[in-house]
Amino acid sequence: MASTDDSTPTSDPGASAPGPLAGQARPSSSAYPESVTRLIDELAKLPGIGRRSAERLAFYLLKAAKNDALALARAIADVKQRVRHCTICYNLADDPALGSCSVCTDDRRDRSQVMVVEQPKDLIALEQTGAYKGIYHVLMGRIAPLEGVRAGDLTIHDLLHRIQHPASNAGGVAVREVILALNPTLEGDGTGLYLADALRTAGVRLTRLARGVPTGSQLEYASKAVLADAIQERRSMG
Numbered sequence: 001m002a003s004t005d006d007s008t009p010t011s012d013p014g015a016s017a018p019g020p021l022a023g024q025a026r027p028s029s030s031a032y033p034e035s036v037t038r039l040i041d042e043l044a045k046l047p048g049i050g051r052r053s054a055e056r057l058a059f060y061l062l063k064a065a066k067n068d069a070l071a072l073a074r075a076i077a078d079v080k081q082r083v084r085h086c087t088i089c090y091n092l093a094d095d096p097a098l099g100s101c102s103v104c105t106d107d108r109r110d111r112s113q114v115m116v117v118e119q120p121k122d123l124i125a126l127e128q129t130g131a132y133k134g135i136y137h138v139l140m141g142r143i144a145p146l147e148g149v150r151a152g153d154l155t156i157h158d159l160l161h162r163i164q165h166p167a168s169n170a171g172g173v174a175v176r177e178v179i180l181a182l183n184p185t186l187e188g189d190g191t192g193l194y195l196a197d198a199l200r201t202a203g204v205r206l207t208r209l210a211r212g213v214p215t216g217s218q219l220e221y222a223s224k225a226v227l228a229d230a231i232q233e234r235r236s237m238g
């Protein structure tokens, strides 16, 4: 992993002054005990956490009450052991026995409407509005050629399968409408175009979330991109 801080080398024993540990067969020349070095190494792998932050977090955990630190360890173990992706929509599902998530198993929802999002966290944000009563499909990313993410790396094939084979959709209901709720970015838009093309002959209504000036904001403060979108997405008033 990238490390921008050279003050605490962990893999090059020759880089630091010989200390009491020099010459021993240890994986690291760090002055920390091995278990602490391991914790720092693992924390430093987290996104946005550099070596220094990892050290800070490790020391925080060393000082923290034992129960608090173990609760964190247990939460990480639980999330990796229990949480799976829904076999229908790829949302996070907490009950491995069920296989599908709480949205897909809820028969009060309109399973003929499928809203397509990039990540489970987008689904959660949309659920928090309480405004949507259909179900979802999580792509697990977006097409990003520069990062080497192609259509085949996403769950687009599973979405098409849900549409073509109603038995594989939640409740065995046929999909009538697909609503694109991708991020309004270059890559989100590109992914939307790809999906529109892939769904052209699927026999479903294809819509996407409206964009434009958010309610309660003022035109003069809206960005150019938001205003351009608002003009393009204008609605008829009569």
Ligand SMILES: [Zn+2]
Pocket: 086, 087, 088, 089, 090, 091, 100, 101, 102, 103, 104, 105
């Ligand atoms: Zn689901």
